[in-house]
Amino acid sequence: MKRNLNCPCGESIVGADEDDLVAKTQAHLAEKHPGHEYSRDEILFIAF
16 A cells, blocks of 8 residues: 655655545645645555
8 A cells, every 4th residue: 555655846645545645746736736636546556
């Protein structure tokens, strides 16, 4: 199960599970990178 993602801006995002990681990543993108939206599959592709 993937629970970690390093954003190119330098922020590390950690989720309790894949659903939490996707939600936190999408929230990060909306706040810090407006206009950059990624699907669940795209997020999990770059997660580890």
